[in-house]
Amino acid sequence: MSRTFAVLVPYPVDKAYDYLVPSNLNVWPGDYVTVPLGNREIIGVVWGEAAGDVAPEKLKPIIERLNLPAMPDIHRDFIDWVAAYTLSAKGSVLKMSLSAPGAFAPPKPxxxxxxxxxxxxxxxxxxxxxxxxxxxxxxxxxxxxxxxxxxxxxxxxxxxxxxxxxxxxxxxxLRPYPCTRPGLDRPGPELSAAQKEAADVLKALVGAGAF
Structure with a gap:
């Protein structure tokens, strides 16, 4: 049985569209992919499991998976929240996250x-x-x-x-991609005593949900 996933596209639509996953692709929620939409090929984000309301034989296949870190769950959840809170289409909110299309192109040599x-x-x-x-x-x-x-x-x-x-x-x-997965384990700058004191206060407020 063919795998299917829902892909959200950066257009004023409030639902993700179902697409087939070709056997030569390995995609998961959060992956950036190129998909056909009408007579265009556009970049979207795999949003989750397919809704299943369209027969598989009528679905179009995902064209490619971009070699980029996946959009984190918390980012996708935030887009869903913003769309619901502002009564906006999810695709319109996604467009704000994909507003620099050049970031998806391979770096120029x-x-x-x-x-x-x-x-x-x-x-x-x-x-x-x-x-x-x-x-x-x-x-x-x-x-x-x-x-x-x-x-x-x-x-x-x-x-x-x-x-x-x-x-x-x-x-x-070849130039490296401008955006890569952040090195969260990388040591940060050395803080002065006053800076460390201020940072500790902010950390405590964040931990208590008060900031």
Whole structure:
């Protein structure tokens, strides 16, 4: 039997739509997914078990699961609460949580440089600035243009010129996603005595449900 889940989409609708889960996908509540809606493909959130009020053969399949941390239960519960409290459609409230669509796109690659085979900093006709860059790059490390400029004091045009002359090779560098799962176990900053005293008061108020 095919698995089905309800997916909430960021449109002014008050219910999540049922979708089929293809056999090659493993999705769970909270996952960000791409689904077909009419003639469009949009990003939604797996909201929970399917309602089951549509025959499976009439359901459309989820297209893909995005490689992102799932939306926590407490976040989805909060969206449900806000929608109920403000008499708003759940999808409209979800849209406020998905208001930066660029966050779901894979990070754009950056360009780095490394010295090309046979590039010689002592080659005839090279300016002092170009020689300086090539000597730095002789260690074989890949560096971004800004790093090269900072370490040599040369301008961006020097790096670009060496790349155009094929003395530096372009290397594609992948940027990390801007948002990842927070490191809750990571030590925080060291507080002063006054800051710690204030933090302890706030913690006590939160623990007592009084803040």
């Amino acid at each position: 950056a360009t780095g440089y490394r010295i090309a085979a046979g590039a010689n900093p002592d080659a005839k006709g090279l300016s002092e600035a170009r020689q300086k860059v090539l000597r730095l790059m002789q260690d074989g490390q890949v560096r971004r243009a800004a790093e090269i400029e900072s370490m040599t004091g040369c301008s961006a045009s020097v790096v670009k010129g060496l790349a155009e002359k094929k003395m530096l090779e372009d290397v594609e560098l």
